[in-house]
Amino acid sequence: MKSGRHRLPSIVLRTVDYGEADLVVDLFTRDHGRLAGLAKNGRKSRRRFGNLLFPCTLTVMNLTIKAGRDLAHLESGERIQAFDRLPLDIRRFAQAHQAVELVGSFWAPLDSSPDVFDLLVWCLERLNAAPRPDETLLIFTLRLLGAAGYAPRLADCGGCGRPVEPSEAWGWTAEAGGVVCRSCAPAALPVHPGTLMILRLIQDMNPAKLDRASIGAVAKAEAQAFLGALVRKSLGHELKTALFLEQIGPGSNPALWTRSERTPISP
Numbered sequence: 038m039k040s041g042r043h044r045l046p047s048i049v050l051r052t053v054d055y056g057e058a059d060l061v062v063d064l065f066t067r068d069h070g071r072l073a074g075l076a077k078n079g080r081k082s083r084r085r086f087g088n089l090l091f092p093c094t095l096t097v098m099n100l101t102i103k104a105g106r107d108l109a110h111l112e113s114g115e116r117i118q119a120f121d122r123l124p125l126d127i128r129r130f131a132q133a134h135q136a137v138e139l140v141g142s143f144w145a146p147l148d149s150s151p152d153v154f155d156l157l158v159w160c161l162e163r164l165n166a167a168p169r170p171d172e173t174l175l176i177f178t179l180r181l182l183g184a185a186g187y188a189p190r191l192a193d194c195g196g197c198g199r200p201v202e203p204s205e206a207w208g209w210t211a212e213a214g215g216v217v218c219r220s221c222a223p224a225a226l227p228v229h230p231g232t233l234m235i236l237r238l239i240q241d242m243n244p245a246k247l248d249r250a251s252i253g254a255v256a257k258a259e260a261q262a263f264l265g266a267l268v269r270k271s272l273g274h275e276l277k278t279a280l281f282l283e284q285i286g287p288g289s290n291p292a293l294w295t296r297s298e299r300t301p302i303s304p
């Protein structure tokens with residue numbers, strides 16, 4: 038990335054306190070991937086940063102890159118979208134934080150991908166305002182894993198390579214990276230062939246059509262358990278947000294999102 042001043046659409050992935058008043062901000066930018074920036078006085082300067090430096094905030098950030106420096110210098114920015122309904126529901130809030138944690142964990146610094154950026158914006162917008170947040174996070178996770186080179190194997194057995202037949206019983210394991218037949222892994226977590234089919238469809242779907250994807254209850258439960266295990270295996274540790282989501286349990290405030298998909302409801 039060139040030295041000099043830049044103006045970059047960005048999503049805040051996380052912040053870390055630095056010194057007395059500064060913040061190191063992990064940003065996911067649309068055109069240059071993840072980069073870390075120093076916000077001088079970022080914990081105190083409302084004038085320059087307002088509410089920009091909270092995780093999951095979509096901004097246009099003004100920053101300077103200097104040759105030989107690891108950290109960009111964050112100067113100011115404008116908020117495009119705060120996704121401000123998320124705090125109304127602790128589970129959606131935690132799911133949005135899981136989406137940014139997944140990007141921070143699976144996406145390498147300075148690896149640019151406008152497609153992944155747009156996928157994250159899609160995910161945050163839907164968690165903020167649409168029904169079926171579990172499904173949104175599931176679709177996001179599956180697509181992100183694919184983009185990052187960790188796509189689960191869904192079409193044939195990871196042991197013997199036999200293609201999935203709808204008439205047979207199948208299983209999947211994180212160790213195999215996906216589906217396995219009963220002969221190769223009799224103790225694998227069972228999965229319905231229909232679940233494999235819908236996940237394959239979502240893997241290959243045009244991004245503009247992701248809103249139309251729909252996952253039934255059985256497929257959702259199977260896929261959540263498997264993708265959780267695959268993420269854990271791929272990273273070598275549990276996501277912080279996964280532990281938190283487990284503690285708060287399933288859906289917590291559905292009434293706030295049942296009236297309309299598009300009209301925000303004031304708290």
Ligand SMILES: [Zn+2]
Pocket residue numbers: 194195196197198199217218219220221222
């Ligand atoms: Zn096999």
